[in-house]
Amino acid sequence: MLAVRGLCKSFGAKRVLDRVDLDLSSGESLVVIGGSGTGKSVLLRCILGLEVPDAGSIMWNGAPIGPGFMDAFGMLFQNAALFDSLPVWRNVAFRLLRTMPKAQARAIAVEKLARVGLGPEVADLYPAALSGGMRKRAGLARAIAADPRVIFFDEPTTGLDPIRAATINALIRDIVDETGATAITITHDMSSVRAIADRVALLDQGRLRWQGGVAEMDTAADDYLRDFIAGRPRPMARVPEA
Ligand SMILES: Nc1ncnc2c1ncn2[C@@H]1O[C@H](COP(=O)(O)OP(=O)(O)OP(=O)(O)O)[C@@H](O)[C@H]1O
Numbered sequence: 001m002l003a004v005r006g007l008c009k010s011f012g013a014k015r016v017l018d019r020v021d022l023d024l025s026s027g028e029s030l031v032v033i034g035g036s037g038t039g040k041s042v043l044l045r046c047i048l049g050l051e052v053p054d055a056g057s058i059m060w061n062g063a064p065i066g067p068g069f070m071d072a073f074g075m076l077f078q079n080a081a082l083f084d085s086l087p088v089w090r091n092v093a094f095r096l097l098r099t100m101p102k103a104q105a106r107a108i109a110v111e112k113l114a115r116v117g118l119g120p121e122v123a124d125l126y127p128a129a130l131s132g133g134m135r136k137r138a139g140l141a142r143a144i145a146a147d148p149r150v151i152f153f154d155e156p157t158t159g160l161d162p163i164r165a166a167t168i169n170a171l172i173r174d175i176v177d178e179t180g181a182t183a184i185t186i187t188h189d190m191s192s193v194r195a196i197a198d199r200v201a202l203l204d205q206g207r208l209r210w211q212g213g214v215a216e217m218d219t220a221a222d223d224y225l226r227d228f229i230a231g232r233p234r235p236m237a238r239v240p241e242a
Contacts, residue, residue: 074145154185
């Protein structure tokens with residue numbers, strides 16, 4: 001469904017993505033891991049069309065990424081990225097308001113808020129009144145508001161304590177299962193990987209170093225992957241500069 005081939009991206013002399021190939025089937029949940037500065041966000045930005053690759057292709061359902069794809073995806077941004085000047089329901093309904101009457105968009109927003117565990121009383125609050133966990137939930141409600149076929153999760157647990165992180169991870173997995181959406185998550189958080197992934201891809205120095213099923217991850221022979229999973233320090237020469 002999503003096929004990335006030979007993706008290259010450099011900034012000046014720095015090659016950030018180096019011939020990355022990636023395949024994602026419909027309904028699959030892929031988690032991309034890798035150290036800081038290994039190109040995870042650049043890969044995501046290329047897929048979203050926010051960055052122009054130097055070489056390679058990104059196809060969705062057999063065609064280059066275009067407006068159809070832009071209408072079909074939802075995104076949970078790092079730190080939720082809510083608009084502070086809009087009440088929560090308008091944040092959630094942001095895209096819906098372009099295509100439907102206000103009352104209908106608001107009803108869907110309230111329904112999506114309920115799905116992520118936020119009651120109707122939250123709808124009229126402003127983001128400043130929400131805790132970090134509630135902001136994430138509201139961001140998640142916005143990501144699923146238009147029933148996307150593909151959902152991107154950018155560092156979904158950043159800034160959350162371990163219990164809230166586990167709750168958000170479980171919610172993401174439930175939503176992905178329920179909706180049958182294809183999901184791409186980028187994270188350093190191994191608890192997210194275990195909770196969300198069907199398949200894992202490890203980026204290292206711009207190359208896709210390892211990919212496989214989440215169940216194969218713990219027995220993989222790759223030494224960097226093993227250190228990454230265990231959080232073991234490595235000699236600085238082996239740790240890419242951010
Ligand atoms: N617009 C840009 N101009 C110049 N360099 C950039 C730009 N965007 C990213 N980079 C560089 O590309 C490299 C990869 O960045 P990227 O943000 O993709 O890393 P990451 O794997 O997402 O890291 P982190 O986990 O810390 O967010 C970094 O060295 C970064 O400085």
